[in-house]
Amino acid sequence: xxxxxxxxxxxxxxxxxxxxxxxxxxxxxxxxxxxxxxxxxxxxxxxxxxxxxxxxxxxxxxxxxxxxxxxxxxxxxxxxxxxxxxxxxxxxxxxxxxxxxxxxxxxxxxxxxxxxxxxxxxxxxxxxxxxxxxxxxxxxxxxxxxxxxxxxxxxxxxxxxxxxxxxxxxxxxxxxxxxxxxxxxxxxxxxxxxxxxxxxxxxxxxxxxxxxxxxxxxxxxxxxxxxxxxxxxxxxxxxxxxxxxxxxxxxxxxxxxxxxxxxxxxxxxxxxxxxxxxxxxxxxxxxxxxxxxxxxxxxxxxxxxxxxxxxxxxxxxxxxxxxxxxxxxxxxx
Amino acid sequence: xxxxxxxxxxxxxxxxxxxxxxxxxxxxxxxxxxxxxxxxxxxxxxxxxxxxxxxxxxxxxxxxxxxxxxxxxxxxxxxxxxxxxxxxxxxxxxxxxxxxxxxxxxxxxxxxxxxxxxxxxxxxxxxxxxxxxxxxxxxxxxxxxxxxxxxxxxxxxxxxxxxxxxxxxxxxxxxxxxxxxxxxxxxxxxxxxxxxxxxxxxxxxxxxxxxxxxxxxxxxxxxxxxxxxxxxxxxxxxxxxxxxxxxxxxxxxxxxxxxxxxxxxxxxxxxxxxxxxxxxxxxxxxxxxxxxxxxxxxxxxxxxxxxxxxxxxxxxxxxxxxxxxxxxxxxxxxxxxx
Numbered sequence: 001x002x003x004x005x006x007x008x009x010x011x012x013x014x015x016x017x018x019x020x021x022x023x024x025x026x027x028x029x030x031x032x033x034x035x036x037x038x039x040x041x042x043x044x045x046x047x048x049x050x051x052x053x054x055x056x057x058x059x060x061x062x063x064x065x066x067x068x069x070x071x072x073x074x075x076x077x078x079x080x081x082x083x084x085x086x087x088x089x090x091x092x093x094x095x096x097x098x099x100x101x102x103x104x105x106x107x108x109x110x111x112x113x114x115x116x117x118x119x120x121x122x123x124x125x126x127x128x129x130x131x132x133x134x135x136x137x138x139x140x141x142x143x144x145x146x147x148x149x150x151x152x153x154x155x156x157x158x159x160x161x162x163x164x165x166x167x168x169x170x171x172x173x174x175x176x177x178x179x180x181x182x183x184x185x186x187x188x189x190x191x192x193x194x195x196x197x198x199x200x201x202x203x204x205x206x207x208x209x210x211x212x213x214x215x216x217x218x219x220x221x222x223x224x225x226x227x228x229x230x231x232x233x234x235x236x237x238x239x240x241x242x243x244x245x246x247x248x249x250x251x252x253x254x255x256x257x258x259x260x261x262x263x264x265x266x267x268x269x270x271x272x273x274x275x276x277x278x279x280x281x282x283x284x285x286x287x288x289x290x291x292x293x294x295x296x297x298x299x300x301x302x303x304x305x306x307x308x309x310x311x312x313x314x315x316x317x318x319x320x321x322x323x324x325x326x327x328x329x330x331x332x333x
Numbered sequence: 334x335x336x337x338x339x340x341x342x343x344x345x346x347x348x349x350x351x352x353x354x355x356x357x358x359x360x361x362x363x364x365x366x367x368x369x370x371x372x373x374x375x376x377x378x379x380x381x382x383x384x385x386x387x388x389x390x391x392x393x394x395x396x397x398x399x400x401x402x403x404x405x406x407x408x409x410x411x412x413x414x415x416x417x418x419x420x421x422x423x424x425x426x427x428x429x430x431x432x433x434x435x436x437x438x439x440x441x442x443x444x445x446x447x448x449x450x451x452x453x454x455x456x457x458x459x460x461x462x463x464x465x466x467x468x469x470x471x472x473x474x475x476x477x478x479x480x481x482x483x484x485x486x487x488x489x490x491x492x493x494x495x496x497x498x499x500x501x502x503x504x505x506x507x508x509x510x511x512x513x514x515x516x517x518x519x520x521x522x523x524x525x526x527x528x529x530x531x532x533x534x535x536x537x538x539x540x541x542x543x544x545x546x547x548x549x550x551x552x553x554x555x556x557x558x559x560x561x562x563x564x565x566x567x568x569x570x571x572x573x574x575x576x577x578x579x580x581x582x583x584x585x586x587x588x589x590x591x592x593x594x595x596x597x598x599x600x601x602x603x604x605x606x607x608x609x610x611x612x613x614x615x616x617x618x619x620x621x622x623x624x625x626x627x628x629x630x631x632x633x634x635x636x637x638x639x640x641x642x643x644x645x646x647x648x649x650x651x652x653x654x655x656x657x658x659x660x661x662x663x664x665x666x667x668x669x670x671x
């Protein structure tokens with residue numbers, strides 16, 4: 001608690017040091033990305049080709065979306081392990097619907113957001129009303145939602161999606177501008193999230209709760225309703241990420257999301273991006289750049305022919321490094 | 334006799350649930366009651382979860398959590414299999430080494446948590462993936478199998494023809510853990526840390542060293558569970574510990590140990606192990622799929638914490654809901670616990 005205490009007692013110092021730290025993290029990440037791209041590019045020239053760079057950016061979109069939702073949750077001192085299960089369920093449901101009942105995209109999009117919001121709302125209810133610690137609550141719903149995916153899929157798997165889904169996942173929205181639609185979607189979501197967090201009362205409430213929930217409560221912030229909203233947003237964004245995933249890859253199985261440890265990856269990029277695990281401080285730009293960083297590193301490992309089994313170990317090490325190097329943790333005895 | 338009967342209301346409720354569940358399955362599910370020995374042998378299917386739960390309760394009593402138990406058990410089993418198959422080590426020596434390795438991995442968790450000051454949740458989530466990567470890399474493509482008859486006795490053997498070896502070991506360990514927690518200075522310090530870290534620190538308890546040992550114990554028990562699983566299946570897979578985590582946490586929490594630490598005992602955990610084990614096996618025998626059973630266990634996990642929070646004055650955030658619902662008192666000041 002001592003670091004919070006000093007920060008509160010000395011607001012001028014805090015104001016000065018905070019922006020500098022944040023810029024530093026983003027610059028560090030960008031430099032690291034360029035270093036990896038150049039370094040691997042020298043060894044394997046095809047790594048630097050336009051198509052590979054486009055692939056790396058495109059494949060970071062899904063992670064970036066989940067990372068933004070995870071950033072919001074972590075700011076409130078929570079954690080959402082169920083994002084991967086929600087992502088998998090959404091990919092499965094709408095992947096199957098797009099082919100079996102040929103659901104158009106404009107119907108799938110709001111339905112998917114609504115489904116994710118309901119699932120996330122349940123998480124929020126468990127955390128805010130039933131006082132279950134976020135880690136346990138979302139571990140429980142992880143198995144619940146994962147089970148739902150298995151039951152819904154019923155042994156089927158998505159191996160193709162309808163053309164308008166595929167177009168949404170791969171083509172350029174604006175003809176002539178070489179930016180695929182998912183990247184634009186991520187940019188829009190990230191901008192909206194940044195605006196909400198930094199320029200809206202709701203976002204300031206989220207930060208206040210993460211800094212000191214008791215003080216926020218005493219200051220008249222409805223802690224429970226804010227937490228409910230945060231988990232609802234998290235679920236909706238995870239479901240949207242699932243839709244983008246199935247549109248982009250055109251495939252989904254019952255272990256999509258949960259099998260790829262998306263929850264671990266999203267926590268990793270939020271922490272790498274400079275969000276404090278102890279809550280109260282979040283960096284959305286860092287999260288987005290962190291998702292590109294993770295995607296670049298994983299692609300680099302593929303190019304360097306590192307066996308796939310080591311990727312999750314690498315992600316685990318990255319989380320530990322980000323947490324130990326980045327955050328000034330409160331000193332517990 | 335008074336000492337044998339559980340005194341806590343939560344434990345009494347668990348006994349009632351266990352009796353109801355067991356008799357319900359015996360009557361309603363054909364094939365569940367399979368003679369006295371056959372029914373006892375059902376315990377072999379779920380006691381590995383119980384071993385993990387015993388170790389995990391020590392960690393959860395301190396207010397921490399260990400998410401790496403699944404991968405530690407997988408990695409320990411892989412290490413044992415490699416020592417036996419590739420290096421021709423004596424089976425029991427290999428078991429000893431593997432359990433020691435589990436303790437080492439748990440100790441590493443403790444070091445990361447206490448020295449680098451990483452939250453237990455993040456630290457063990459990360460090491461979970463690191464350990465499982467190592468286990469998969471070590472195990473290679475073909476899982477080792479066939480460790481001999483004597484080793485198989487650990488998982489499937491029965492003493493005098495009807496008491497499963499696993500059950501005997503579990504009862505001995507449960508008594509041991511109960512004595513450790515209630516009758517030793519170390520155990521009291523564990524509970525004290527869970528109840529109030531700062532108070533324990535000011536009372537002169539070396540919080541970090543107690544915690545390190547707690548994670549070490551959890552690692553040892555997870556490794557032992559992995560070895561029992563290897564013995565039961567007579568084969569080793571790197572990912573065979575993955576199923577352990579959710580059920581074991583549920584067993585600990587359903588057993589009445591507060592997820593915030595500092596409350597609960599081993600008797601409740603033992604009862605919860607039996608309840609969830611009977612439920613799991615009963616549902617599998619009744620023909621439900623593994624996924625449905627896992628979903629149900631997730632639901633039990635959530636509802637048991639919710640019920641405990643509803644009736645506990647030491648709630649997570651705002652105190653007891655019951656008191657808030659009565660509108661007689663002003664809302665309690667929230668105490669945030671990280």
